[in-house]
Amino acid sequence: MSTFSAQIKKEWLYSSLAWSGVILLLTAINSVHDLLVVPEHRFNNHPFWALQEWAIWYLLTPISFRLLNQLHSQEKSKNRPYILVFIVIFCCSMSYQAIFDAFFYNDKIPATLVYFAPSHPMVIGVIMVVWHHFLNQHSLPAAETLLVDSGKDKVLVPLSDIMHINSASNYVEIFTSNKTYLKRATLKGVEQHLPSKQFIRTHRCHLINLSHVERLQTSSTGSVTIMMKNGQPINLSKTYKRHVTQLCNAA
Numbered sequence: 001m002s003t004f005s006a007q008i009k010k011e012w013l014y015s016s017l018a019w020s021g022v023i024l025l026l027t028a029i030n031s032v033h034d035l036l037v038v039p040e041h042r043f044n045n046h047p048f049w050a051l052q053e054w055a056i057w058y059l060l061t062p063i064s065f066r067l068l069n070q071l072h073s074q075e076k077s078k079n080r081p082y083i084l085v086f087i088v089i090f091c092c093s094m095s096y097q098a099i100f101d102a103f104f105y106n107d108k109i110p111a112t113l114v115y116f117a118p119s120h121p122m123v124i125g126v127i128m129v130v131w132h133h134f135l136n137q138h139s140l141p142a143a144e145t146l147l148v149d150s151g152k153d154k155v156l157v158p159l160s161d162i163m164h165i166n167s168a169s170n171y172v173e174i175f176t177s178n179k180t181y182l183k184r185a186t187l188k189g190v191e192q193h194l195p196s197k198q199f200i201r202t203h204r205c206h207l208i209n210l211s212h213v214e215r216l217q218t219s220s221t222g223s224v225t226i227m228m229k230n231g232q233p234i235n236l237s238k239t240y241k242r243h244v245t246q247l248c249n250a251a
Contacts, residue, residue: 008066011135015061018130019054026050052104056096057123064089064127065135072136086124093120146190148174148181157181159198163212163228165190167205177230202226202244203237216248 027050034042046052064085071081097116101107145156157174166173167187174181183190191199191207199207208226216236217225224241226234226248236244 007069007135008062011062011065014130014135015058015065019058019061023050023054026054052100053097056093056100060089060093061127064124065131068128068131069136082128085128086121089124089127090120093123146174146183146193148183150181155181159194159209160211162199162209163230163232164209164234165199165207175232200244200247201240202234203240206234208234210247213248216245 027047030043030045030049034044067085067088068081071084094113094116097120098109098112101112102109145158146162147154148157157176161176163175163177165175165187168182170186171182171184172187172190174183187205187207191201194207198211199209202208208228212229214227214229214231217227217233219225224236224245226236226244228234
């Protein structure tokens with residue numbers, strides 16, 4: 001199973017288990033309450049009322065997890081994915097709730113919106129906290145391999161074999177000592193799945209594996225070229241010069 005498929009399965013599993021627990025808890029509280037109070041103070045809810053009210057979150061929660069992961073990998077701002085997902089999920093959940101209550105309970109839509117307005121933001125907030133601490137793909141330890149294209153097949157290349165990676169439009173080129181692979185992804189997206197202490201930027205279009213660096217070569221004009229162990233020169237831009245120099249000296 002690929003890392004991507006395993007991540008989606010994990011998101012759905014977290015959602016299903018969590019909401020099943022919440023719905024069972026709410027149902028139990030409702031039942032115990034009605035057993036302990038006098039008839040006129042009972043809720044008298046339908047046995048499946050909690051499932052009717054909150055079942056939509058079985059779907060919205062994994063969608064929220066997926067959106068957060070997708071937006072987090074694309075946006076430069078750390079806060080923007082949270083804001084976008086909050087708005088989208090809040091609008092979807094409130095629309096569903098208003099339509100559901102109007103159809104099944106004949107409740108007025110404004111009354112439903114007012115009643116659920118406080119609880120749905122709280123639910124979305126909890127979803128984001130769970131995602132941030134347990135399901136954030138970009139905070140997980142990097143894998144030891146990278147899935148790449150090799151003709152019509154896909155193969156796993158050990159990270160230790162990768163010398164450097166170049167951006168090529170909608171693809172990246174992954175270079176090893178004896179072969180070049182393609183992967184349909186952005187350089188930024190690939191970079192986020194690599195160990196930051198091993199793979200570093202030298203240019204907006206280049207990533208290098210520090211363990212394959214032979215030396216830094218400085219020209220008479222002050223420009224620096226990174227010489228890889230296989231003799232391949234890699235340009236080092238001024239933007240990354242200081243950072244790369246420090247890391248190479250410390251390696």
